[in-house]
Amino acid sequence: xxxxxxxxxxxxxxxxxxxxxxxxxxxxxxxxxxxxxxxxxxxxxxxxxxxxxxxxxxxxxxxxxxxxxxxxxxxxxxxxxxxxxxxxxxxxxxxxxxxxxxxxxxxxxxxxxxxxxxxxxxxxxxxxxxxxxxxxxxxxxxxxxxxxxxxxxxxxxxxxxxxxxxxxxxxxxxxxxxxxxxxxxxxxxxxxxxxxxxxxxxxxxxxx
Amino acid sequence: xxxxxxxxxxxxxxxxxxxxxxxxxxxxxxxxxxxxxxxxxxxxxxxxxxxxxxxxxxxxxxxxxxxxxxxxxxxxxxxxxxxxxxxxxxxxxxxxxxxxxxxxxxxxxxxxxxxxxxxxxxxxxxxxxxxxxxxxxxxxxxxxxxxxxxxxxxxxxxxxxxxxxxxxxxxxxxxxxxxxxxxxxxxxxxxxxxxxxxxxxxxxxxxxxxxxxxxxxxxxxxxxxxxxxxxxxxxxxxxxxxxxxxxxxxxxxxxxxxxxxxxxxxxxxxxxxxxxxxxxxxxxxxxxxxxxxxxxxxxxxxxxxxxxxxxxxxxxxxxxxxxxxxxxxxxxxxxxxxxxxxxxxxxxxxxxxxxxxxxxxxxxxxxxxxxxxxxxxxxxxxxxxxxxxxxxxxxxxxxxxxxxxxxxxxxxxxxxxxxxxxxxxxxxxxxxxxxxxxxxxxxxxxxxxxxxxxxxxxxxxxxx
Numbered sequence: 001x002x003x004x005x006x007x008x009x010x011x012x013x014x015x016x017x018x019x020x021x022x023x024x025x026x027x028x029x030x031x032x033x034x035x036x037x038x039x040x041x042x043x044x045x046x047x048x049x050x051x052x053x054x055x056x057x058x059x060x061x062x063x064x065x066x067x068x069x070x071x072x073x074x075x076x077x078x079x080x081x082x083x084x085x086x087x088x089x090x091x092x093x094x095x096x097x098x099x100x101x102x103x104x105x106x107x108x109x110x111x112x113x114x115x116x117x118x119x120x121x122x123x124x125x126x127x128x129x130x131x132x133x134x135x136x137x138x139x140x141x142x143x144x145x146x147x148x149x150x151x152x153x154x155x156x157x158x159x160x161x162x163x164x165x166x167x168x169x170x171x172x173x174x175x176x177x178x179x180x181x182x183x184x185x186x187x188x189x190x191x192x193x194x195x196x197x198x199x200x201x202x203x204x205x206x207x208x
Numbered sequence: 209x210x211x212x213x214x215x216x217x218x219x220x221x222x223x224x225x226x227x228x229x230x231x232x233x234x235x236x237x238x239x240x241x242x243x244x245x246x247x248x249x250x251x252x253x254x255x256x257x258x259x260x261x262x263x264x265x266x267x268x269x270x271x272x273x274x275x276x277x278x279x280x281x282x283x284x285x286x287x288x289x290x291x292x293x294x295x296x297x298x299x300x301x302x303x304x305x306x307x308x309x310x311x312x313x314x315x316x317x318x319x320x321x322x323x324x325x326x327x328x329x330x331x332x333x334x335x336x337x338x339x340x341x342x343x344x345x346x347x348x349x350x351x352x353x354x355x356x357x358x359x360x361x362x363x364x365x366x367x368x369x370x371x372x373x374x375x376x377x378x379x380x381x382x383x384x385x386x387x388x389x390x391x392x393x394x395x396x397x398x399x400x401x402x403x404x405x406x407x408x409x410x411x412x413x414x415x416x417x418x419x420x421x422x423x424x425x426x427x428x429x430x431x432x433x434x435x436x437x438x439x440x441x442x443x444x445x446x447x448x449x450x451x452x453x454x455x456x457x458x459x460x461x462x463x464x465x466x467x468x469x470x471x472x473x474x475x476x477x478x479x480x481x482x483x484x485x486x487x488x489x490x491x492x493x494x495x496x497x498x499x500x501x502x503x504x505x506x507x508x509x510x511x512x513x514x515x516x517x518x519x520x521x522x523x524x525x526x527x528x529x530x531x532x533x534x535x536x537x538x539x540x541x542x543x544x545x546x547x548x549x550x551x552x553x554x555x556x557x558x559x560x561x562x563x564x565x566x567x568x569x570x571x572x573x574x575x576x577x578x579x580x581x582x583x584x585x586x587x588x589x590x591x592x593x594x595x596x597x598x599x600x601x602x603x604x605x606x607x608x609x610x611x612x613x614x615x616x617x618x619x620x621x622x623x624x625x626x627x628x629x630x631x632x633x634x635x636x637x638x639x640x641x642x643x644x645x646x647x648x649x650x651x652x653x654x655x656x657x658x659x660x661x662x663x664x665x666x667x668x669x670x671x672x
Contacts, residue, residue, distance in 0.1 A: 196537050
C-alpha cells in the first residue's frame with residue numbers, strides 16, 4: 001500500500017503496530033491515515049479514537065477484515081472518513097484515497113476539486129476548467145451531495161433528503177429529472193453520474 | 209456396533225422363567241394333593257361298603273359263613289356306572305370264600321378288628337383299590353373269624369384327580385400367560401423414556417449440538433448426562449476447529465492483500481507484454497484464492513452460528529440487498545458491470561427471521577457468482593413475495609449454468625470441479641438452514657443464469 005501511494009505521488013510513513021502508529025500520529029501531522037483495524041499492540045479503533053480526541057482532522061481510511069456491514073460502518077461512527085474491506089483491489093483503494101483527500105481538502109479550503117470540476121462551497125458555484133457553470137440551487141445541492149460521497153453510491157432517498165426543505169414532499173421522479181439535467185450540465189466535465197436502478201447514483205470521474 | 213440381547217426379552221425371561229418353575233412345582237403338588245383327596249374320599253366310601261358287608265355277614269346253622277347283600281351296597285354299585293366293585297368274604301378257619309375269588313389279599317394287615325386297611329393291587333389285569341378288614345361273626349354256635357375284601361377299579365378316582373389337576377393347570381397357564389403379557393407390555397412402557405431419547409437424538413440435525421433437556425426418569429438420567437457431556441465435548445471441539453478455520457482465514461487475508469497489491473503495482477511498472485500477462489495470471493489466481501478464503505470463512509461462520517438459534521433476528525431483506533449492492537456498485541461499475549436492484553414490493557416489507565451475517569454472506573456470494581459470469585455485463589437482482597416466502601432472484605447475462613451442474617453445485621457435498629467452488633453449496637446450506645430453498649430457474653430478464661432464493665416471510669410482530 002505504501003508503495004502504491006508512493007507510486008501516485010504521496011510521501012508515506014508506514015508503521016507496523018498500533019502503539020507505533022499512535023506515537024507517529026502524536027509526533028507528526030498527516031493529511032491521510034490508512035489504518036488497519038486489527039493491529040498488534042493497540043487496536044486500530046483505539047488509535048482512531050485517540051487521534052480524534054486530540055482534535056486531529058486528518059483524513060482516515062480504515063482497513064477491515066471484518067465482513068459484516070455493521071462492523072464495517074462502526075469505524076465511520078467514531079470518526080473514520082471511509083473504510084475498505086480486505087482484501088481489496090488496488091485501483092479501488094486508490095480511488096478511495098483520492099475521494100477522501102478531495103473531501104478533506106474541500107472541507108478545509110471550502111473548495112472540492114475533482115479533475116476539471118471544482119465546487120465552491122462558500123460561493124455555491126460549480127466550475128469546469130475554471131468557467132462557471134450555471135445551475136439551479138437544487139441541482140447544486142444534488143451535486144454537492146454526490147461530490148461529498150464521490151466514489152460511493154448515494155441512495156435516491158438521501159438525495160431527496162439533501163434537497164428538500166422541511167415539510168416538503170419531493171418525489172423520486174423529481175430527483176430523476178434533476179439528475180438528467182445535471183448530467184447535461186456536466187457533459188464534458190470529465191464526470192458522469194451513473195444511475196444504478198434500485199440502488200442509487202454514483203458520481204465517477206470518466207477517465208477512471 | 210453389535211446388537212446385544214434384547215432388554216425386553218431378558219427381563220421377560222428372568223420374570224417368566226421362575227414363574228414357570230413355581231407353576232410346575234405347584235402343578236406337581238396339586239397332583240399329589242388331588243390324588244390324596246380323591247383317595248381319601250373314595251376310600252371312605254370303600255370303607256363304608258366293607259363295613260356294610262361286615263354287618264351282613266352271618267353264620268348259618270351249619271357253622272358256614274354267609275352274607276346278605278344289602279340294598280345300600282347295590283345302590284352304590286349302580287352309582288359307580290363304569291366302575292367295577294369286587295368283593296369276597298373269607299372264612300378264616302376254612303379259607304373258603306364267598307364272592308370273587310383271587311382278590312389281592314393280605315398286602316397290609318389291619319391292626320384291629322372292624323377297621324379296614326387300604327392298598328392297591330391288580331385284579332383281572334386292572335388296577336384296583338382294596339379295602340381289607342377283619343371281623344368276627346357270632347351266631348348260635350362259636351364265633352367265626354372272617355375277612356372282608358372289597359376292591360374297586362380306579363377309573364373314577366383317577367378321573368377326579370386328573371380333573372382337579374387340569375383345572376389347576378388351566379389356572380396356572382392363565383397366570384403365566386397374563387404375567388408374560390403384563391411383563392412384556394410393562395417393559396415396553398418402562399422403556400418408553402429410552403425410545404423418546406432415541407427419537408429425540410435421531411431427529412436432531414447434525415448441527416444441533418444443544419444439550420438434551422427434556423424430563424427423564426432417574427433410571428435414564430445417567431445416560432442423558434453422559435450424552436450431554438459427550439455433546440458438550442463435541443461442540444467445544446467443533447468450535448475450536450471453526451475458530452481455527454476462521455483465524456487462519458483472517459490471517460491469510462492480509463498477506464494475500466499484499467500479494468494482490470504488489471502484483472497490481474508490478475503490472476504498472478512492467479512494459480514487457482509477456483511478463484504483464486504472467487503477472488495478470490498470478491493476480492487472477494490471487495483473486496480466486498481470496499474468494500475461496502472468503503467462502504471458507506463464510507462456511508466457518510455458518511457452521512459456528514447455525515447451532516445458536518438465539519442469533520435469529522428480524523431482517524429486512526430489501527435493506528440488506530440495497531446495502532450490499534450499494535457497497536459493491538462502485539467496484540462493479542469500474543469493472544464494466546451494471547448492477548440493478550428491482551424491488552417489486554413496497555419498501556421494508558420483506559422481513560425474515562435469520563442471522564444477518566449469514567444472510568449478508570448468502571447474498572454477497574450469489575452477487576459475486578452472478579458478477580463473475582456476467583462480467584462485463586448486467587446483473588439484475590429482483591425481489592418479490594410468493595406464497596408466504598420472500599423471493600430474491602439473481603440474474604446475469606453470462607453464458608448460464610447447466611442444470612445438472614447447478615444441482616451438483618447446490619448439493620451438500622459439492623465438487624470443486626463444477627466451477628462454482630464452495631460458494632453455491634454454502635448458499636444452499638444457509639438458505640436451507642433458515643427454512644428456505646435455492647434453485648436454478650429460467651431467467652426472464654437476462655439471457656444468463658437465474659438463481660432463485662426463497663426464505664419464509666415473518667411478520668415483524670413475531671419478534672415481540
